[in-house]
Amino acid sequence: MIECLPGGRGEQMWDGHLNRADRAAVYPCRGPRRTLLARDTKAVARELLARRCQRGDRAALAELIHTWERPLLYFIRRLVRDEADAWDVLQQTWLRVLHGIGSLSDPRSLAPWLYRIARNTAFSHLGASPPAHEPLEHSAEAQVDESTNGQMEFDNAEEVHRGLLRLSLPHREVLTLHFLEDLSVEEVASVLGIPPGTVKSRLHYARLALRKAIGGEASHE
Amino acid sequence: MNEVKKRFVDQLLAADPPSSEARRRYEKEVHAMLEKTLTPRQRGIYLLGAVLLLLPAGYFALLAVLTTNEATLIKFVGAYAVATALALAGVALLLFWGYWKGVVAYRTSRRWAAGVGIVYVGLLGWLFLLMAQLMPDFQNDVRVLGFLLVVYAAVAWVRHRVAQSEMAMAEKLLEIELHLAEMRELFETQGRTREASPAPPNAPGATATEAPPPA
Numbered sequence: 001m002i003e004c005l006p007g008g009r010g011e012q013m014w015d016g017h018l019n020r021a022d023r024a025a026v027y028p029c030r031g032p033r034r035t036l037l038a039r040d041t042k043a044v045a046r047e048l049l050a051r052r053c054q055r056g057d058r059a060a061l062a063e064l065i066h067t068w069e070r071p072l073l074y075f076i077r078r079l080v081r082d083e084a085d086a087w088d089v090l091q092q093t094w095l096r097v098l099h100g101i102g103s104l105s106d107p108r109s110l111a112p113w114l115y116r117i118a119r120n121t122a123f124s125h126l127g128a129s130p131p132a133h134e135p136l137e138h139s140a141e142a143q144v145d146e147s148t149n150g151q152m153e154f155d156n157a158e159e160v161h162r163g164l165l166r167l168s169l170p171h172r173e174v175l176t177l178h179f180l181e182d183l184s185v186e187e188v189a190s191v192l193g194i195p196p197g198t199v200k201s202r203l204h205y206a207r208l209a210l211r212k213a214i215g216g217e218a219s220h221e
Numbered sequence: 222m223n224e225v226k227k228r229f230v231d232q233l234l235a236a237d238p239p240s241s242e243a244r245r246r247y248e249k250e251v252h253a254m255l256e257k258t259l260t261p262r263q264r265g266i267y268l269l270g271a272v273l274l275l276l277p278a279g280y281f282a283l284l285a286v287l288t289t290n291e292a293t294l295i296k297f298v299g300a301y302a303v304a305t306a307l308a309l310a311g312v313a314l315l316l317f318w319g320y321w322k323g324v325v326a327y328r329t330s331r332r333w334a335a336g337v338g339i340v341y342v343g344l345l346g347w348l349f350l351l352m353a354q355l356m357p358d359f360q361n362d363v364r365v366l367g368f369l370l371v372v373y374a375a376v377a378w379v380r381h382r383v384a385q386s387e388m389a390m391a392e393k394l395l396e397i398e399l400h401l402a403e404m405r406e407l408f409e410t411q412g413r414t415r416e417a418s419p420a421p422p423n424a425p426g427a428t429a430t431e432a433p434p435p436a
Contacts, residue, residue, distance in 0.1 A: 041402045048395040055388055056328035061255060070234050077237060087239075087247045094251060102328075157232030179233055182226075 050107035071180045078176045079122040089125045093118045112187040163213040171206035267320040274313035281306035297352045308341040346370025
């Protein structure tokens with residue numbers, strides 16, 4: 001691991017109008033110790049793509065759309081049942097993204113930002129408000145077993161896809177995000193607008209519900 | 222994301238294939254969105270805007286021509302008129318370009334319009350500084366005004382250049398970080414492959430451990 005120590009060349013430079021995220025990206029040696037090479041290629045490539053889009057690079061915007069349209073469409077389809085509506089929502093999402101990418105304060109949070117816009121667009125398209133988090137979920141936080149990653153406890157994608165359709169909306173959206181992306185609990189919380197603890201408990205119960213849905217389907221067959 | 226998870230995601234996405242007709246319609250609309258193609262009505266507005274800006278530009282140009290043979294102080298009015306006419310004509314040209322092409326890159330157009338504005342303010346300030354010598358009664362006031370305008374334009378230009386450089390530097394650093402991350406992943410993959418594959422029988426370590434015990 002290569003480590004960047006404070007007191008680098010960036011210290012002397014004027015950075016009057018940079019926000020915290022920009023400063024961290026421009027001067028990685030400033031502030032708390034930050035380990036270079038700590039991030040994987042995917043995370044770095046995403047941040048680079050976000051920055052190129054912010055600069056107004058058309059090729060980067062096309063790449064952004066090409067890379068994200070399938071997972072975003074899948075996520076939107078779990079919120080909006082009609083396919084034509086889902087395509088409309090996706091198009092509106094891109095419109096908002098193209099207008100708002102310049103003001104994205106932290107390019108590292110591209111993925112949660114995109115999902116948040118898609119979710120808000122879907123709910124405003126439906127004329128509904130996003131599901132609120134239930135107090136029951138919050139009280140169950142302590143009981144959640146965090147040791148189970150759950151990532152690969154479901155290995156049949158077809159079954160998972162069919163099972164997701166049978167779940168309630170809060171469970172469906174949290175599990176879809178969980179399956180599609182490597183988002184942290186905090187990032188999922190920022191997408192759904194709920195506390196991280198609630199995300200953990202909701203994920204736990206959603207997994208149980210999905211297992212039950214898949215099991216029920218198997219017993220029917 | 223490891224390979225197993227990636228394969229799972231691909232399978233999950235494949236489980237919900239989109240209809241080709243809806244996809245074609247969506248792609249067409251997204252393409253138009255990226256190209257920022259103007260509708261006929263928008264093109265008309267662009268043309269109207271260009272014509273409306275060219276009218277005052279023409280008036281200021283005429284004013285500049287009429288003041289050519291006047292006294293020195295009046296000539297400065299002519300110089301202001303020239304600067305204003307050029308700035309207005311510049312913005313009109315941008316609008317006309319949008320009308321003509323039918324496609325507009327908002328970010329680039331805004332940047333050009335801002336550039337025209339900054340140059341115009343700087344030019345006005347410079348003219349005020351020059352004109353101050355001819356106005357003994359208001360010399361200091363005019364000089365301060367001119368100085369403020371020049372400083373404003375200079376600061377705006379420097380800020381713009383600094384922001385551009387910072388963005389370029391951030392991108393370069395990220396490119397370097399991406400290369401390093403790719404190299405690290407390559408080394409890790411090679412390391413895993415080496416650990417997984419058995420050592421060849423004639424390898425120095427292998428012969429020492431696998432040699433039969435002496436009788």
